[in-house]
Amino acid sequence: NAGVTQTPKFRVLKTGQSMTLLCAQDMNHEYMYWYRQDPGMGLRLIHYSVGEGTTAKGEVPDGYNVSRLKKQNFLLGLESAAPSQTSVYFCASSSALANVLTFGAGSRLTVL
Amino acid sequence: KQEVTQIPAALSVPEGENLVLNCSFTDSAIYNLQWFRQDPGKGLTSLLLIQSSQREQTSGRLNASLDKSSGRSTLYIAASQPGDSATYLCAVRNTDKLIFGTGTRLQVFP
Numbered sequence: 001n002a003g004v005t006q007t008p009k010f011r012v013l014k015t016g017q018s019m020t021l022l023c024a025q026d027m028n029h030e031y032m033y034w035y036r037q038d039p040g041m042g043l044r045l046i047h048y049s050v051g052e053g054t055t056a057k058g059e060v061p062d063g064y065n066v067s068r069l070k071k072q073n074f075l076l077g078l079e080s081a082a083p084s085q086t087s088v089y090f091c092a093s094s095s096a097l098a099n100v101l102t103f104g105a106g107s108r109l110t111v112l
Numbered sequence: 113k114q115e116v117t118q119i120p121a122a123l124s125v126p127e128g129e130n131l132v133l134n135c136s137f138t139d140s141a142i143y144n145l146q147w148f149r150q151d152p153g154k155g156l157t158s159l160l161l162i163q164s165s166q167r168e169q170t171s172g173r174l175n176a177s178l179d180k181s182s183g184r185s186t187l188y189i190a191a192s193q194p195g196d197s198a199t200y201l202c203a204v205r206n207t208d209k210l211i212f213g214t215g216t217r218l219q220v221f222p
Contacts, residue, residue, distance in 0.1 A: 033210065042201065042214035043156075050208055058209065090155060092210075099144055101203075101210060103155040 002026050006091050006104035013081045013111045021076040021107050023091030030096045032074035033058075034066060036087040037106075043090065049074055050096075081111045114139045114206050118213035125192055125220055133187040133216045135202035143205040145185050147176050150199045150215070159200075160187070192220045 004025045013019055023032065030051050035043040035058075045058030047066040055066045063085060065077045074093075078085060091104040115138045125131055135145070144163045148156040160169045160176040162185070168177040175188040185202055201215040 031208070035212075040214065043203075043212040045209055045211070048208060056208065059211075092156075099146075099205060100158050100161050101146065101148075101156075102158070103148075105155045 004091055004093055004102050004104035006089075006107045008107060009105065010108050011110070013078075013109065015082060015111060017081050018077070018079050019081065019109075020078075021089055021091075021109075023074040023076070023093075023104060025072055025074075025091075025093040025102070027093065027095070027102065028071070029093035029102075030071075031094045032068065033092045033094075033101070034064070034074065034076045035090045035092065036060065036085075037090060038087050046076065046089075078109075081109075083111045085109065086111045114142075114204060114209075114211045116202060116204055116211050116213035118200075118202060118216050120216060121214070122217040123219070125218075127192060127194060127220055127222050129192050129220075130188070130190050131192055131218075133189070133200050133202075133218070135185040135187070135213055137183045137185075137204045137211075139204075139206060140180050140183050141206065142180065143207070145176075145178055146203045146205070146210070147174075147185075147187050148201045148203065150201060152198075156201065189218075192218075194220050194222055196220050 033048040034046040049068040052071040162178040173190040203212045
């Protein structure tokens with residue numbers, strides 16, 4: 001049972017490049033989330049999804065897009081990366097009933 | 113807007129001490145509160161989940177309490193060990209969102 005898997009684990013981008021982070025969960029969870037973690041600022045919610053085909057904005061959605069075409073996958077896209085998006089990105093999922101969040105190991109992104 | 117605050121930001125204690133970590137939130141209309149542990153360079157591991165109707169939850173040496181009306185939760189760690197060294201985060205759920213505090217970095221030295 002893999003839980004929540006994030007790919008890639010590390011990535012270095014140049015300003016203006018685009019990329020997609022993939023989150024996959026095998027627990028049949030309805031809810032999925034993308035957070036970013038920055039020193040001194042804790043985890044901030046970027047976007048989330050309450051089920052297949054749905055997405056919603058969190059606290060810091062600007063500069064990011066998401067898609068949830070399949071229940072088990074939640075993709076986070078950066079269309080034009082900026083240095084301010086240098087961060088560690090965490091994906092999490094939960095069932096609608098239990099609400100316990102399971103996190104992935106994180107993806108460290110550096111934008112030069 | 114829900115805001116979650118954790119005090120202290122950092123804590124260093126000798127092994128064996130009992131300690132309390134604090135979490136406060138501004139909007140008491142929460143569904144639940146969750147405590148997490150994060151080791152350096154790692155993801156978050158869920159420790160305890162308290163539903164809004166509950167007052168406390170216990171797991172081993174950990175006890176978490178919730179006072180929804182005053183917007184506070186505490187995480188009590190009994191007989192601390194060096195292996196407890198990590199950052200501890202609390203998070204509150206409002207509807208679909210889970211909002212995190214900035215964490216308490218705990219160091220337990222032998």
